[in-house]
Amino acid sequence: MTIDIDLPPPSKDYRLQLQGITKQYPGCLANDRAHLNIRPGEVHALLGENGAGKSTLMKIIYGVTRPDAGVIYWEGEPVEIADPAAARRLGIGMVFQHFSLFETLTVAENISLSLPKEQVRDRAALSRRISEVSDKYGMALNPDRLVHTLSIGERQRVEIVRCLLQDIKLLILDEPTSVLTPQEVDQLFATLRQLSQEGCSILFISHKLNEVRALCDSATILRAGRVSGHCVPAEETNHSIARLMVGDDTPVHAEHEKTTGGEDYLIVENLSVKTDDPFGVNLESLSFTVKAGEILGVAGVAGNGQEELLAALSGETVVLDSPAAIRLLAQPVAAMTSGQRRKLGVGFVPEERLGRGAVPDMSLKENGLLTGYFQGLTKAGLISMPAVRKFAETVRTRFNVKAPNTETHAKCLSGGNLQKFIIGREILQNPKLLIAAHPTWGVDVGAALAIHKALIELRDRGAAILVVSEDLDELFAISDRICALYVGKISPIKETRETTIAEVGGWMGGDFLESSQPAPQQAVGA
Amino acid sequence: MIFKLERRVDDSRWMAYLSPILAGTLTLITGSILFWALGKDPLQTLYTFFIAPVSDLYGWTELGVKAAPIMLCALGLAVCYRGKVWNIGAEGQLLFGALVGGGVALQFLESDSAFALPLVLVAGALAGMAWAAIPALLKTHFNTNEILTTIMLNYIALNLLLFSVHGPLKDPGGFNFPESALFTEAVTLPLLLEDSRMHIGILFALFALVAVWVLLSKTFVGFQIKVLGLDTRAAHFAGFKERRLVWLALLLSGALAGLAGVCEVTGPIGQLVPQVSPGYGYAAIIVAFLGRLHPVGILLSSMLMALIYIGGELVQIELNLPLALTGLFQGMLLFFLLACDVLIAYRIRLSPRFSALRKPSSAALVNGADANLSTHSQ
Known part of the structure; x- marks a missing residue:
């Protein structure tokens, strides 16, 4: 691990070199004299917490944003990358975290949209090329399938194949594994290794350290816009890399005791929900329980029914025809609205913090009132301002929310801080059941640890907690029991101590459906 | 560029x-x-348009006469718009309030009961409310777009008024003019100032101003309406009842517009005529936004709008x-x-x-x- 100051001079030995890249946004120095050196055929990781400047740096490489200062060398020559088209002409391809695909078009049509006109005229030839390329790199893809019928992993393949159809020398992937099952990740890595052997450089942006250590030849670590170090990931531990990412004073890891919980508090029995969304997932007779004093983790790749399950549990979707499909102890609640469920002591932490968990254009004070209104914050229909202020202030101080005061608008907070505020707001209402969706998604390491600690403390006070997350490491760290959702069906539920990431990964890919015992029955009371 | x-x-x-x-x-x-x-001459015209109308006390009272209905409508609209309920129907609600209130007033041609005027005013407000209830019902139960339904209801209300003054409510002794009989003293709004047309409608408007201000900034219901407008998903997530809020906003705004209408016919006009409103309900939309959907802003912007109405008449008279x-x-x-x-x-x-x-x-x-x-x- 080095923190080197002497940069290699521009040379043909490197495919891409960045020197002294600085980018100032209003109120934020995104990159501060950052540098980066990638050799041909190298798999290079760009690591850093949210807000460390990874996205800005890669947007600069891809020509989306122009740096305020600094020089980019491409194969030893200084270049100006004016726009993404210029980047593509150099041989730079990029796969964004959020795909830009039209769901109602076919794979071939989507790919044709990004190619030069001459290459698109002959549709049959294009389809052939897509098939060839996808076969060559082990990414089976049917050019005539409509995109909305593809799994997330397959959609990512479309994005990658789209890059590979050009003469590519550097492929940038922004957190490509966050949407994949462990098995799909293995497939992706095989493809990337093959590409790198053929001489294509790969810039891999991630904060999953295990993956970086398994895949990458070298790594550049950013902290607060500056390069805080370089390393060869395989020679480091997760802990030593995380240390470079967060600095010296933040704890990077915590162990939590597992428990077995008390009586069943949330009982879901044969819950079926038909979705209105043409791209949504129907829930098919889900049955599971969450005990008082335990955390149940629900794993799964996004889009397998998590949103539908969360909406049914929160009351944003009401199940009128079978009110007993969801019960709190003995009380049927499936037909109740979210307001009525809140009254019974259910707290929710939604996936979207802005635009659902919090109103962006309202102050923290008002956002405290948003769900805290049963906590004596109103009197005879009038808002009691001192009480509202006090509630928000308590959340802010107890959960260490970094905001100047409670008048700050929600949209001005960083993701991690807003998430701490929302979780604090729900926890301070002493819920008997807390439903948390992706509680640390996009949150930095320090805030994630604080959130996990708060959830464990709430559990130890006897609350039932259900956590839905795509992050298996997180679920293994905090859940007492774990299961997975796959196309609206629930896997067996096992104690976290008695299962493995591989087994849960298999459930996420749906392998429990092929087992001899039908899954739902097995899941009841497991 | x-x-x-x-x-x-x-x-x-x-x-x-x-x-x-x-x-x-x-x-x-x-x-x-x-x-x-x-x-x-631009300067002289601007003077005639914007300064001359308020250069004496009478001018200011006329401003109050015009500003009152605009303000009543705009205050109700502000509540709707805060909740992103796009009520464009203040004009229709105003006309229907005027029609029903005027119809009730015509029942008191031979009475001087002290209850007559309150009854007429309540009837007008309830009629405006009922007219707004139609789009509220359509929106909450059939998910219709309230912009379209409220606009269409404006024309229906106007034609109901025209039908009534040409037909059933026409004054039998009115030489076949499309007008109702003149209302009696008992159902006419008292004046605030001698030798002016300024009636107590302006007090209703000022009272509504305070009420809407309290609603929007002090009550939990007002907070819920604001959340609904800023972020529907957060409102659902928090468990606010969207339908109830939509009903509340539309009914309140309908009642205020209806009150504005009945105050027009029992105030400065004094009878039912085809031309009850020179587009106050539409002008109120501009006023609501110009006043930033805030009651104090609406007070100022409704005065400006009233000035535009009066100034427009004055430049027509004086400068042709x-x-x-x-x-x-x-x-x-x-x-x-x-x-x-x-x-x-x-x-x-x-x-x-x-x-x-x-x-x-x-x-x-x-x-x-x-x-x-x-x-x-x-």
């Missing part, structure tokens, strides 16, 4: 208040050019200019306001093509791509 719009990091609060003033100034400048093109100027000024005001409101979220910057030192030949392309990608990174 030499200039480009750049997204502000945060909405400018300052600009939110400056924008109506800027819009007013631009309206005046454009108006002057227009007067000049019509061959009039067309009455269409009133509509034109209203339109310009809304147009410039919408344009200036862009500056709340954006600021004008010199395009980098003209300001950057380096050779940024494809700067515009970069900006375009940047805008595309910023949606990705959120």
